[in-house]
Amino acid sequence: MKWYTFCLLSLSASLGFPAAAAGQGSRFAVTNSRSEYAHWIDLYDANNRRIDPTDPDAAPYSPRITCGRCHDYESMASGHHFNAMHSSLPAGRPGEPWIWTDERTGTQIPLSYRRWEGTYHPDDLDISPWDFILKFGRHLPGGGPGEAPARKPATDGEPSDGDQQPTPAVADRWRLSGMLEIDCMFCHSNDLAYSPETWWNQIRDQNFAWAPAAAAGLASIEGRVAALADDFDPADAAPGGRNRLPVTTYNSLRMNADNKVFFDVVRTPDDRTCYYCHTAHTVGDHAVPFWNQDVDVHLRAGMSCSDCHPNDIGHHTVRGYEGEVHPTGESVASLSCRGCHMDSEDGMGGRMGAPKPLHGGLPPLHFEKLSCTACHSGPAPIEDAQPVHTAMAHGLGLPSLDYTSDLEPGIVAPVLLQDEGVLYPHRMTWPAFWGRLVDGQITPLNPDDVQETLRRILRVRRGASLMETVSAIKLTAEDKAGVLGEERASIDEELWTQEEQEAIAALELAKAKQAWDELLAAALTTLQESFEDDGVAVYVGGGRAYRLGEDGQPEAFEHAVAEPYAWKLGHDVRPTRFSTGITGCYECHADGAPIFEGRVTAVAAVPDDQPLAHSMWELAGYDKQLLDAWNQSFQGRTMFKYAGFAAMGIVGLILLTYLIQGTYGLFASFRRI
Amino acid sequence: MFAEGNNSFVLIVAHGGEQFNQALPYLLVATALIVGVYVVLSITRPRSVEPKSKWSPWEWAVYAATLLSVGVLAATSFGAVLSVGVLNGWALLAHMVGAGMFVFVLPVLAITWCEPSRFDLRRYGQREQTGSQRFYWFPKLTFWLLLASGWVVAMTMLVSMIPWMGTDELESMLELHRWSGLLVVVAAALHVSGIVMQRFGKR
Numbered sequence: 001m002k003w004y005t006f007c008l009l010s011l012s013a014s015l016g017f018p019a020a021a022a023g024q025g026s027r028f029a030v031t032n033s034r035s036e037y038a039h040w041i042d043l044y045d046a047n048n049r050r051i052d053p054t055d056p057d058a059a060p061y062s063p064r065i066t067c068g069r070c071h072d073y074e075s076m077a078s079g080h081h082f083n084a085m086h087s088s089l090p091a092g093r094p095g096e097p098w099i100w101t102d103e104r105t106g107t108q109i110p111l112s113y114r115r116w117e118g119t120y121h122p123d124d125l126d127i128s129p130w131d132f133i134l135k136f137g138r139h140l141p142g143g144g145p146g147e148a149p150a151r152k153p154a155t156d157g158e159p160s161d162g163d164q165q166p167t168p169a170v171a172d173r174w175r176l177s178g179m180l181e182i183d184c185m186f187c188h189s190n191d192l193a194y195s196p197e198t199w200w201n202q203i204r205d206q207n208f209a210w211a212p213a214a215a216a217g218l219a220s221i222e223g224r225v226a227a228l229a230d231d232f233d234p235a236d237a238a239p240g241g242r243n244r245l246p247v248t249t250y251n252s253l254r255m256n257a258d259n260k261v262f263f264d265v266v267r268t269p270d271d272r273t274c275y276y277c278h279t280a281h282t283v284g285d286h287a288v289p290f291w292n293q294d295v296d297v298h299l300r301a302g303m304s305c306s307d308c309h310p311n312d313i314g315h316h317t318v319r320g321y322e323g324e325v326h327p328t329g330e331s332v333a334s335l336s337c338r339g340c341h342m343d344s345e346d347g348m349g350g351r352m353g354a355p356k357p358l359h360g361g362l363p364p365l366h367f368e369k370l371s372c373t374a375c376h377s378g379p380a381p382i383e384d385a386q387p388v389h390t391a392m393a394h395g396l397g398l399p400s401l402d403y404t405s406d407l408e409p410g411i412v413a414p415v416l417l418q419d420e421g422v423l424y425p426h427r428m429t430w431p432a433f434w435g436r437l438v439d440g441q442i443t444p445l446n447p448d449d450v451q452e453t454l455r456r457i458l459r460v461r462r463g464a465s466l467m468e469t470v471s472a473i474k475l476t477a478e479d480k481a482g483v484l485g486e487e488r489a490s491i492d493e494e495l496w497t498q499e500e501q502e503a504i505a506a507l508e509l510a511k512a513k514q515a516w517d518e519l520l521a522a523a524l525t526t527l528q529e530s531f532e533d534d535g536v537a538v539y540v541g542g543g544r545a546y547r548l549g550e551d552g553q554p555e556a557f558e559h560a561v562a563e564p565y566a567w568k569l570g571h572d573v574r575p576t577r578f579s580t581g582i583t584g585c586y587e588c589h590a591d592g593a594p595i596f597e598g599r600v601t602a603v604a605a606v607p608d609d610q611p612l613a614h615s616m617w618e619l620a621g622y623d624k625q626l627l628d629a630w631n632q633s634f635q636g637r638t639m640f641k642y643a644g645f646a647a648m649g650i651v652g653l654i655l656l657t658y659l660i661q662g663t664y665g666l667f668a669s670f671r672r673i
Numbered sequence: 674m675f676a677e678g679n680n681s682f683v684l685i686v687a688h689g690g691e692q693f694n695q696a697l698p699y700l701l702v703a704t705a706l707i708v709g710v711y712v713v714l715s716i717t718r719p720r721s722v723e724p725k726s727k728w729s730p731w732e733w734a735v736y737a738a739t740l741l742s743v744g745v746l747a748a749t750s751f752g753a754v755l756s757v758g759v760l761n762g763w764a765l766l767a768h769m770v771g772a773g774m775f776v777f778v779l780p781v782l783a784i785t786w787c788e789p790s791r792f793d794l795r796r797y798g799q800r801e802q803t804g805s806q807r808f809y810w811f812p813k814l815t816f817w818l819l820l821a822s823g824w825v826v827a828m829t830m831l832v833s834m835i836p837w838m839g840t841d842e843l844e845s846m847l848e849l850h851r852w853s854g855l856l857v858v859v860a861a862a863l864h865v866s867g868i869v870m871q872r873f874g875k876r
Binding site for chain 1: 759760761762763765766769770773776777779780783784787791792817820821823824827828831833834835836837838839840841843844846847
């Protein structure tokens with residue numbers, strides 16, 4: 001080889017080949033245009049076979065294969081909405097948990113695959129991904145637990161979160177149901193015909209693999225996996241028989257002449273899509289009626305959720321809190337409230353036209369002690385924290401006859417708590433479950449096992465709740481007379497005064513509590529017998545734990561597992577004029593100010609005539625004496641300002657006088673020289 | 674009023690709290706060194722000794738009240754910053770109490786001590802001395818420094834209490850408050866040392 005040939009090859013090796021490799025790009029397609037791409041595409045099934053939609057035996061389309069031909073499905077699956085089971089990833093800031101609610105047993109357990117402190121990992125409660133999907137699939141976009149059986153075990157051989165092998169029976173169900181893959185259209189459909197309700201119905205029928213096609217309206221599905229036996233073998237199914245896998249009939253109106261199907265895809269999801277899972281609003285007596293509630297002020301200004309919560313193809317959705325580190329390494333500092341509205345460290349403050357707040361007259365110390373959301377987000381603090389419904393907890397977005405304010409699980413807001421010395425508004429819920437106390441540690445029992453064990457004790461009718469069952473108290477005439485007197489007790493209830501009605505309600509509650517105590521004693525006894533001396537049966541709820549005392553009656557005791565779980569809220573952001581403190585210092589720095597002295601009452605799943613209640617300052621960890629001292633210091637502050645300015649006016653005049661005299665004298669001295 | 678204002682001054686002083694926190698221990702040590710050097714020089718190399726003057730009880734009271742308020746303000750603010758990095762809680766409340774005292778004692782100090790602290794600057798053609806001979810130049814200089822920085826430190830917070838300024842300007846006021854507060858403490862320390870040296874006949 002000639003020397004110059006060697007040099008040229010070396011040069012090309014060092015420069016040319018990497019450049020060529022970079023030029024190859026990804027095997028996944030992008031348009032890099034702000035316009036939308038018209039998705040006329042072929043459908044593929046889970047076995048990577050092209051689907052002929054006109055075939056009566058067509059398989060349901062697989063988003064993983066169909067969308068994954070052009071888009072990096074594996075990368076997407078590691079995104080925020082799908083990666084909760086990836087135990088190797090950072091858990092991130094604690095957020096809203098999935099609350100396993102079983103009204104029949106008074107159970108509400110905050111769950112999270114991310115192991116946020118105060119939540120329980122489903123594996124620890126023997127809640128399998130299968131159970132999880134059937135409970136929460138209504139608001140899951142697929143992936144994560146929906147594909148748990150398809151996930152590769154951890155490479156080091158040690159089982160990691162979600163790698164538990166399903167029991168044989170559950171494995172059979174997965175074999176029939178197929179995987180609940182990430183349904184891209186769950187968020188990216190621009191078509192109002194996409195139906196999360198259909199998605200949920202398919203999941204309840206265990207038709208996991210069929211859910212995407214049905215929800216998008218691409219196909220009608222006939223049949224239910226749930227109706228098939230565990231040992232059903234599709235190969236043995238008789239043609240046209242009742243026992244067969246669901247049949248997929250594609251909608252010919254969505255196809256063109258080439259049998260390609262049109263997907264009305266939008267790159268950034270519409271707000272209504274986000275709201276399906278992330279709606280939260282106050283309910284109850286003090287709440288503004290739902291029809292009259294405002295949405296987040298940013299949306300009113302024409303922005304969308306994804307403006308501040310964007311993501312890359314990896315679907316690492318920016319959560320938007322200060323200090324967030326994005327997996328891509330891209331700075332997202334300007335996507336927090338402060339970063340966007342003030343000056344962010346990446347110099348992008350003011351992006352998207354964010355106005356810079358004036359905060360006129362607000363001492364800067366407040367910016368160190370308060371998060372932006374403390375004054376601007378969520379329901380404004382009033383005398384009592386208000387009940388809240390969220391989509392994830394209460395199944396909002398699906399038709400229901402019962403969205404009453406006492407619908408379980410009980411969540412209240414705002415609860416202002418400190419995190420590293422900064423005050424944030426939170427939503428709060430109190431765990432409620434039956435558990436086992438061993439060596440001072442309480443472990444929740446599997447809710448279905450509890451139901452099986454206590455079904456005959458609790459005797460809750462189908463469709464009813466434990467609360468309703470225990471609270472169904474019928475007062476006798478003597479009971480009423482004992483409270484109201486013979487004469488008032490005998491008149492029509494509608495004629496009772498407010499005080500009389502409250503007195504009767506209090507009596508009903510006391511009797512319900514009495515009934516619950518009796519039921520609790522019986523239930524704990526039954527549960528204890530099932531333990532066979534392995535631990536102590538307990539019930540946790542309303543901020544307390546209960547066990548049987550020596551007298552056979554339930555006794556309450558304090559335990560860490562009974563502590564409430566709280567998570568920060570970011571929305572809805574209120575308009576400036578609705579911000580906390582907008583009316584002046586005294587809105588917060590006065591006796592009884594809700595931000596510090598609002599009451600937070602524990603919400604239990606069973607009757608409690610003496611619920612735990614705390615002031616906001618107690619939960620936030622403030623020194624009440626200091627708060628009172630501050631409030632006192634604000635007395636006469638206006639007078640202090642006037643007097644202070646007058647005092648400084650005197651000092652200023654003296655300074656000015658002597659400065660003028662001194663300057664004059666100085667020049668006079670120079671002239672003399 | 675100034676909410677949309679943005680100038681180089683604002684940019685220079687804004688967001689400097691961390692710098693202040695970092696610089697504070699060094700500046701306090703430097704102040705102590707300066708006072709120490711001054712005291713040593715005064716003792717080892719006494720110059721023309723100024724006549725001792727007798728202070729009235731009122732002057733004593735005013736001066737003591739000023740030093741007390743400055744001491745409370747310095748202890749609460751610098752103590753909190755040096756120990757926990759931020760001024761809040763009870764320390765902030767005590768700081769507020771000290772500030773209330775400082776705001777009202779400062780004009781009394783100004784009225785009581787301004788004439789004795791007048792510099793000797795004779796007007797054109799004037800032969801007689803115009804300035805007070807009670808103190809020599811060092812206490813006079815540090816008195817005016819104390820008064821001027823005290824005015825700034827009080828005004829920055831008083832102005833912040835009225836809804837004139839936006840966030841940046843309030844941050845700037847707070848930063849100015851920090852540095853001018855430090856200047857008050859430095860001036861007070863130097864003034865005390867000057868007064869003490871004079872009382873002991875070293876100056």
